[in-house]
Structure formats: C-alpha cells, structure tokens
Amino acid sequence: MTIKEKGYTHWEGEFLDKKFPWWPITRYGIKLTFRKKFFKLIFPLSLLPAVVFLAGIYVSERLEDFKFLFRDSVPILQIDPAYFKTYLAEGFMIFVMVIIVIFCGSGLISDDLKHNALQLYFSRPLKKRDYFLGKTAVIVFFLFLLTLVPGLIFIIMKLIFAGSFKFFLSYPWLPLSVIAYSILVTAFFSFYTLFISSLNKNRRYVAILIFGIYVGSDILREIFYDIFHNHYFSLLSIRANIQQVGAVIFDQRTPYPIHWILSLLVLIAICILAWFVLKKKVRGVEIVK
Amino acid sequence: MAQNSKGKLSFFLISLKDIYAFFFFMGKKSKKLKLFFLISIIPVVIALIIKINQFFSDRTPIQGIYIFNNMTVVMYLQFLILLLALFYGTSVCSEEVEGKTLTYLTSRPVSKSALLIGKYAAYTTLIIVLTTIGVTLSFFVMNLNDLLNFSLYKILLRDVAVLSLGLICYTSFFTFIGTIMRKSILFGLIFSFGWENVIQYFPGSTQRFAIAHYLKSLLPVPKTGRFSFLMFRLEPSPPLVSVFMILLITGVFLGLACALFSWKEYIFED
Amino acid sequence: MKPVIETQHLSKWYGNVLGLSDVTLEIEPGITGILGPNGAGKSTFLKLITGQIKPNIGTCSVNGKKIWNNFSLFSFIGFCPEQDAFFEELTGWQFMTGLLKLHHYSPAERETKAQKALEIVELVEDKDRIIKSYSRGMRQRLKFAQAIAHDPEIIVLDEPLNGLDPLGRRKIIRLIKSYKGEGRTIMVSSHVLPEIEAMTKRIILIHQGKIFAQGDIHYIRDLIETHPHIISIKCSDPRLLASNFIQEDFILNVKFSSQENTLLVETNNRDKFFSLIPALSVKNNIEVEEITSPDDNLQAVFDYLVGK
Numbered sequence: 001m002t003i004k005e006k007g008y009t010h011w012e013g014e015f016l017d018k019k020f021p022w023w024p025i026t027r028y029g030i031k032l033t034f035r036k037k038f039f040k041l042i043f044p045l046s047l048l049p050a051v052v053f054l055a056g057i058y059v060s061e062r063l064e065d066f067k068f069l070f071r072d073s074v075p076i077l078q079i080d081p082a083y084f085k086t087y088l089a090e091g092f093m094i095f096v097m098v099i100i101v102i103f104c105g106s107g108l109i110s111d112d113l114k115h116n117a118l119q120l121y122f123s124r125p126l127k128k129r130d131y132f133l134g135k136t137a138v139i140v141f142f143l144f145l146l147t148l149v150p151g152l153i154f155i156i157m158k159l160i161f162a163g164s165f166k167f168f169l170s171y172p173w174l175p176l177s178v179i180a181y182s183i184l185v186t187a188f189f190s191f192y193t194l195f196i197s198s199l200n201k202n203r204r205y206v207a208i209l210i211f212g213i214y215v216g217s218d219i220l221r222e223i224f225y226d227i228f229h230n231h232y233f234s235l236l237s238i239r240a241n242i243q244q245v246g247a248v249i250f251d252q253r254t255p256y257p258i259h260w261i262l263s264l265l266v267l268i269a270i271c272i273l274a275w276f277v278l279k280k281k282v283r284g285v286e287i288v289k
Numbered sequence: 290m291a292q293n294s295k296g297k298l299s300f301f302l303i304s305l306k307d308i309y310a311f312f313f314f315m316g317k318k319s320k321k322l323k324l325f326f327l328i329s330i331i332p333v334v335i336a337l338i339i340k341i342n343q344f345f346s347d348r349t350p351i352q353g354i355y356i357f358n359n360m361t362v363v364m365y366l367q368f369l370i371l372l373l374a375l376f377y378g379t380s381v382c383s384e385e386v387e388g389k390t391l392t393y394l395t396s397r398p399v400s401k402s403a404l405l406i407g408k409y410a411a412y413t414t415l416i417i418v419l420t421t422i423g424v425t426l427s428f429f430v431m432n433l434n435d436l437l438n439f440s441l442y443k444i445l446l447r448d449v450a451v452l453s454l455g456l457i458c459y460t461s462f463f464t465f466i467g468t469i470m471r472k473s474i475l476f477g478l479i480f481s482f483g484w485e486n487v488i489q490y491f492p493g494s495t496q497r498f499a500i501a502h503y504l505k506s507l508l509p510v511p512k513t514g515r516f517s518f519l520m521f522r523l524e525p526s527p528p529l530v531s532v533f534m535i536l537l538i539t540g541v542f543l544g545l546a547c548a549l550f551s552w553k554e555y556i557f558e559d
Numbered sequence: 560m561k562p563v564i565e566t567q568h569l570s571k572w573y574g575n576v577l578g579l580s581d582v583t584l585e586i587e588p589g590i591t592g593i594l595g596p597n598g599a600g601k602s603t604f605l606k607l608i609t610g611q612i613k614p615n616i617g618t619c620s621v622n623g624k625k626i627w628n629n630f631s632l633f634s635f636i637g638f639c640p641e642q643d644a645f646f647e648e649l650t651g652w653q654f655m656t657g658l659l660k661l662h663h664y665s666p667a668e669r670e671t672k673a674q675k676a677l678e679i680v681e682l683v684e685d686k687d688r689i690i691k692s693y694s695r696g697m698r699q700r701l702k703f704a705q706a707i708a709h710d711p712e713i714i715v716l717d718e719p720l721n722g723l724d725p726l727g728r729r730k731i732i733r734l735i736k737s738y739k740g741e742g743r744t745i746m747v748s749s750h751v752l753p754e755i756e757a758m759t760k761r762i763i764l765i766h767q768g769k770i771f772a773q774g775d776i777h778y779i780r781d782l783i784e785t786h787p788h789i790i791s792i793k794c795s796d797p798r799l800l801a802s803n804f805i806q807e808d809f810i811l812n813v814k815f816s817s818q819e820n821t822l823l824v825e826t827n828n829r830d831k832f833f834s835l836i837p838a839l840s841v842k843n844n845i846e847v848e849e850i851t852s853p854d855d856n857l858q859a860v861f862d863y864l865v866g867k
Contacts, residue, residue, distance in 0.1 A: 037472075042475075204383065204473075204474050207474045211478050212372045216331070224338075228342065304661070310660065388646075393646075395611060396638040398632075
C-alpha cells in the first residue's frame with residue numbers, strides 16, 4: 001500500500017498525482033536562501049560581471065562614439081563566441097558559482113540530516129526522485145540566473161542593439177552553446193554540492209568542503225604541473241575541466257592541450273560518484289551504529 | 290589582595306587545563322578530525338608521487354628540499370592552515386551555539402574566558418599536530434636520499450614553527466569572528482582566499498595588513514624560479530618583528546573574543 | 560526563611576517580543592513549581608536565574624550575588640535545560656565525567672559522582688553507548704543526571720519530565736521530593752498541573768511573561784474548583800441522565816452535543832460531579848461509554864484565571 005493510500009478514513013475518490021511534487025521544496029529552498037543577509041549583498045554583486053559584459057555589447061555597437069577611450073582601433077570589443085566564453089567559462093565566473101552554491105546549496109541536505117527532516121519528507125507522498133529534483137532545482141535556479149539567463153540576454157540585446165540578425169546568422173549555434181554550457185555546469189555543480197551536503201550535518205563544515213575541494217583541486221594541478229610539466233594533471237582541477245569543455249562548446253581553443261573528452265569524463269565520473277553516495281545517504285530512516 | 294589575585298589566577302589556570310583536556314579529548318574523537326587528517330596527508334601523497342616519478346625518471350631530479358619548501362608555502366601556508374584555522378576557529382563558539390550545548394558549559398564553575406581560551410587551545414593543538422605530521426612526513430619523503438644531512442632538519446623545524454605560528458594566529462582571528470558572527474564561514478573564506486591572497490601583493494605598508502605577510506617574512510624569499518611569483522612584491526618584515534606581530538595579533542583577537550564572549554548572550558534558534 | 564533566589568523587576572525582550580515582564584520574586588529553600596502554558600516565559604525565567612541570558616531590566620541574584628557572569632555560583636547550582644542537545648559523539652559516561660571535570664573534581668571523585676548520578680537515573684547499563692543512540696527518555700534522564708551529579712544546593716529543572724514514560728516520571732518526581740528534605744532549593748517548570756502538584760504545594764503561575772499568581776497549590780486549586788468545567792459524557796440514554804443532572808445545584812448547564820448519544824455538562828464542582836455519575840448510571844441502568852473533559856487543560860484554567 002503506498003503512502004497515499006494509508007489513512008484512518010478511506011478515500012472513495014481517485015488518487016491524483018500532483019504535477020510537480022518537488023516544487024514546494026524548491027520554492028522553500030529559494031526563499032530560505034534569499035533570507036540570508038549576506039546573500040542579499042553577494043547575489044547582486046555576482047550579477048555585476050553580467051552588467052559589465054552587457055555594457056560591452058552596447059559599446060561594441062557604438063564603437064565610434066567610444067573611440068576616445070581606446071588608443072588604437074583595436075577591436076577589443078568583438079562580440080563573438082569567445083566573448084561569451086570569456087563571461088561564462090573563465091575562472092572568475094566559475095569561482096562566483098562556487099560562492100553562490102555555498103550559500104544556496106550547503107544546507108540543502110545537511111540541514112535535513114541535522115533536524116531529522118528526511119523522515120518528514122518521506123512520510124509524505126514524495127518519492128526520492130522528487131526530493132532530489134526539488135533540491136537540485138534550488139541550485140539550478142541560482143546558477144541559471146548567472147549563466148543561462150545572462151547568456152541569452154546578451155544574444156537578444158546584441159540583436160536589438162545591432163538592429164539586424166547578422167550576429168545570429170554568423171553564429172546560429174550560439175544560443176544552443178549557451179544552453180548546453182549552462183546545463184553542463186549547473187548539472188555538475190548540483191551533483192557536486194548535493195553530494196558534499198549529504199556528507200555531514202554541519203553546514204559550516206560542508207561549506208568549507210565545497211570551497212576547499214574546489215580550490216584544493218586547482219592547487220594540486222598547479223603543483224603537479226610545475227613539477228612534471230604534464231598537462232594531463234589539469235584533469236585534477238575542477239575549474240580546468242569545466243574550462244576545457246566550455247571552450248569546446250563555444251568552439252574555442254581549449255586552454256590545455258589535452259582531449260576535452262577526458263575532462264568531460266572526469267566531470268561525469270564525479271557526478272556518478274555523487275549520485276551513488278546520495279542514494280545511500282538520503283533515506284527515510286537513520287541507522288545509528 | 291595579592292593572594293586573592295594569585296588564587297584567581299590559579300583557579301583560572303586550573304579551569305583552563307580542565308577545559309583544554311575536555312575539548313582535546315572530544316576533538317580527538319571527532320570524525321571531522323579524521324577527514325581533515327586525510328586532507329593534510331594529501332601533500333605526503335603528492336610527495337610520494339613526485340619521489341616515485343623521480344626514481345623512475347631519466348631527468349635530473351629537482352632538489353627535494355626545494356620542492357618541499359614550495360609545497361609548504363603553496364599547499365600548507367596558503368591553503369590547508371587557512372581551512373583548518375577557519376573551521377576550528379569558528380567552531381570554538383559557533384559549534385556550541387548551533388549545537389545548543391553552550392548551556393552545559395556556561396552552567397559550570399568556569400569563567401567564560403577560560404572556556405573560550407581552553408577550547409581554542411585544544412583545537413589549535415590538534416590542528417598543529419595534524420599539520421606537523423603532514424609536513425614532517427612530506428619532508429621525509431622528499432628528502433629520502435638526504436636524511437643524514439642534518440642541516441635540512443633546521444628547515445623542517447623552521448617550516449613547522451612558521452605553520453604553527455600561522456595556525457595559532459589564524460585560529461585566534463577566526464575564533465573572534467565566530468564569536469561576533471553567526472554565519473562566519475563566508476566571511477572567513479573571503480578573508481582567507483581573498484584578502485590574504487590579494488593584499489600581500491600590494492606594495493609598501495599595505496602588505497602589513499595581512500597575517501600571511503608576517504608568516505612569509507619568516508620564510509626565505511625564493512630566487513627567480515617557478516614559485517617566485519608567490520613572493521612577488523613581498524617586502525618582508527624583520528623576523529623578530531614578524532613573530533612579535535603574529536603574537537600580538539593572536540593576543541589581541543583572543544582578548545577581544547574573550548571580552549565579547551563574556552559580555553554577549555547567545556540565544557539559541559528554535 | 561532567607562530567600563535563596565531573588566529577582567527585582569526582571570524583564571526580558573527578544574527583539575520586539577516580550578519574554579518576561581516585571582517579575583519580582585523571592586524563592587526560598589524547598590520545591591517551587593513554575594507553571595504556565597507553552598510560551599508563557601518559564602524557560603526565559605529559568606535561563607535568567609541561571610545566568611544563561613541577561614535581563615534587559617531588573618536584577619537577579621542567587622544567595623545575594625548577581626548571577627550574570629558569576630561563574631563561581633555554579634559550584635552549587637545544577638541546571639537541566641529544556642532543549643534536547645548533547646555532545647552526540649560522546650558516551651553517557653564520557654559526557655558525565657567530562658562535565659564533572661569542569662567542577663575540578665579529582666578523577667576518583669568524578670567517577671564516583673558520575674556513577675551515582677547514572678544509577679539514580681538508571682542509565683548505568685547504557686553508560687558506554689554513544690548518546691546519539693539513546694532514546695528520547697534516556698536523553699532526558701541523562702540531562703537530569705548532569706544537573707544533579709555534583710550534588711548542587713540549588714537545582715533548576717526546565718520541563719524535566721518531557722519525554723519520560725509514566726514510570727520514569729514517577730521516579731523523577733520521587734527523587735525531586737526527596738531533595739526537599741535535604742534543605743535544597745529546587746525550581747521545576749512544567750505546563751502540566753498534576754506533575755507539579757505531585758511534587759510541591761508551592762506554585763508560581765506564569766502567563767504571557769507575567770506572574771499572575773503565586774502561593775499554595777490549594778489556593779490555585781480553589782480557583783480552579785470554582786472555574787466552571789465542561790464534561791462530555793457518551794452514554795446509552797443521555798436524556799435520562801440529563802434529567803437527573805439538572806436537579807443538582809452544582810450543575811450549571813446541560814447541552815446535547817451534535818455527536819450521537821453525547822451530553823455536555825457544565826459544572827462548578829468536578830469532585831461532586833464525578834462522584835455522582837456512578838450512582839446515577841447504576842440507579843438508572845445507563846451504560847456510560849466515555850467521559851472526557853474538552854476544556855480540562857491549563858490554557859482553559861489560565862484563560863479563566865486571567866479573566867478573573
């Protein structure tokens with residue numbers, strides 16, 4: 001008998017499945033994140049690069065008017081896929097994403113473990129899949145606001161400022177690249193964040209781990225590369241792997257001379273590991289050994 | 290009057306000792322320490338990989354002590370001790386408030402200052418031991434063929450001392466931060482990996498506003514080479530001044546933390 | 560008798576919310592019960608007198624000394640907090656001996672006192688299990704144990720019977736009563752009147768942050784006695800029963816409930832009423848299925864007393 005059918009009084013009618021049973025979890029997670037004082041300052045700041053890049057798109061259409069700012073007529077504001085890659089797939093933006101997921105994601109599962117809330121969730125007509133979807137959607141919401149939404153707005157505003165579809169005709173695949181990259185980076189950080197959040201009940205500890213593993217992986221890459229001069233050590237760095245795949249998505253030269261498939265496989269492997277751990281950690285009953 | 294003060298001081302020290310023992314025992318048992326221990330062993334693994342590679346490689350091996358020195362700076366000084374100090378420093382106060390166990394401690398005949406300092410000392414000891422083990426093992430691995438060169442041990446002692454001073458200082462700062470702020474982690478991360486990394490590359494006296502400046506002043510400036518960028522623009526302070534400043538910063542922040550902890554009331558979230 | 564705990568115009572705000580308002584009290588040795596519904600200010604009051612929080616207005620002193628930041632007083636104060644929080648990774652034994660260490664006892668003394676306290680709360684067999692694996696009742700008993708382990712003169716217990724089974728409650732109540740004879744000062748808070756009644760006759764009633772009654776329990780009981788009670792009776796012949804009830808002067812009102820065969824009776828003398836029911840049911844051959852009291856709760860009593 002499913003949880004929906006249990007009850008003291010028998011329901012004669014039909015059991016209807018709610019369309020998005022995970023939505024209340026997402027809505028609450030987003031609300032909670034916005035309640036944090038620090039986040040109300042950090043989040044607008046994180047959108048500042050998008051504003052700067054948008055201004056760049058505007059200036060690119062008015063180069064003659066802004067020529068006095070540049071010494072030579074160097075086309076430094078060429079709006080092409082490289083420009084999008086610079087905004088979306090450079091180290092700085094990835095770092096900003098890590099900061100944002102620390103805010104919105106570190107307590108997603110760890111707080112539920114701390115307050116024994118998993119039993120409350122799973123004693124309702126909610127599947128594990130819906131639970132994960134709900135939690136993931138919180139991270140997706142914020143990361144899409146940093147990646148997908150600005151990326152698409154850049155394309156739209158470029159078309160509007162240019163007054164023609166020339167840009168779109170030159171790079172018709174660009175919107176798909178923006179979508180693909182946003183999905184990739186969001187999916188990775190969702191798995192990464194939820195995995196670490198499920199490891200401990202202390203959200204401070206989780207926040208440190210999220211940040212520490214990200215930065216530590218980069219430091220490892222630096223150390224090994226400086227000793228061995230082997231670019232394959234870039235596979236150790238989360239940032240480097242994301243940048244490799246990002247470069248390919250935007251049809252740019254990869255920053256490291258290794259096959260991008262390897263970077264993609266590393267990211268997928270982390271997601272698979274995360275999935276297995278999450279399945280084990282998130283359950284309705286806590287077993288105390 | 291003098292006897293009264295003496296009595297109070299000895300009572301304070303006894304309380305400090307008891308609290309230190311309690312939290313040292315608890316910290317030793319905790320699962321988080323085991324995980325941090327594994328993280329602090331990563332440089333040892335790196336050292337092993339480098340050494341094994343050197344063993345099988347035809348290329349002229351880079352001097353072990355050179356790699357050790359730079360790994361100490363990159364891995365420990367600029368990363369691990371910051372993470373350890375941030376977590377354990379903020380935990381001194383936050384752990385008890387978040388876990389609502391502060392009541393058990395503040396309803397005992399021990400002063401709040403003794404509570405804070407005792408717990409700080411216990412956690413600092415644990416992370417110093419952790420770091421020392423990692424650094425020492427890395428040293429032995431990197432200098433496997435040179436272990437009879439006793440002059441190298443001075444470098445090990447120096448690096449351990451610098452890292453220990455760094456842990457003492459950073460932990461005191463984060464203890465203070467944990468006492469004033471509920472959500473201290475993000476501030477700590479921005480301070481550690483933002484301020485400390487960036488400000489030390491500023492010329493003139495600006496660098497002196499970073500704890501890392503004084504720690505790096507105690508280490509030799511590497512000559513031009515791969516890792517010289519880490520010391521780029523470092524205008525080191527004299528060693529005695531650096532040690533004095535580190536101890537002063539520690540004392541000031543611990544004092545402030547004690548004063549605040551004694552004065553402030555902590556209301557648990559329901 | 561000289562008061563042990565004194566408060567003068569004690570008030571506490573949590574932001575805009577008033578936790579406690581202008582409380583002036585003197586607590587003498589013996590057992591004092593603090594009674595109030597949830598959110599009345601009991602925990603706030605106990606936290607103030609144990610120095611866990613500081614008052615916004617007023618003073619609080621124990622044995623003539625201010626309690627806030629006066630740690631030396633805790634040598635003879637034991638506090639059992641309301642919240643269910645522990646150092647989860649420790650065993651019960653480690654928890655007890657660890658906290659006793661902070662009282663500066665020698666190792667032998669610590670072990671003796673920890674053993675004694677755990678024996679009192681019957682946790683000796685589970686002392687080497689980690690606290691994380693304890694049941695709710697065991698955790699509550701452990702909390703009680705840490706409050707009494709160092710033999711304090713003053714024991715402050717915030718809802719000590721929460722989570723305990725009836726047997727556990729009886730044992731703790733008996734223990735608390737035994738402390739009275741030793742000259743200790745015990746303050747116990749609860750929102751259940753019979754629990755407090757079982758321990759002491761001296762009660763302080765607290766409601767919405769204010770003390771609005773204190774004194775002997777009989778006085779409180781008398782107030783409650785005169786408070787009209789509504790009792791619901793489900794029986795085979797409610798109309799016959801009703802016709803018998805209305806002849807009694809302590810029956811104020813009789814109503815027929817919307818539920819089948821149920822009678823609602825309002826009375827100002829519960830004791831007389833309850834002794835009447837068996838006689839009437841036997842005399843008239845009425846089967847009584849169920850007797851409940853919809854307003855038999857502290858909130859109803861408080862509402863009545865506050866209204867008075």
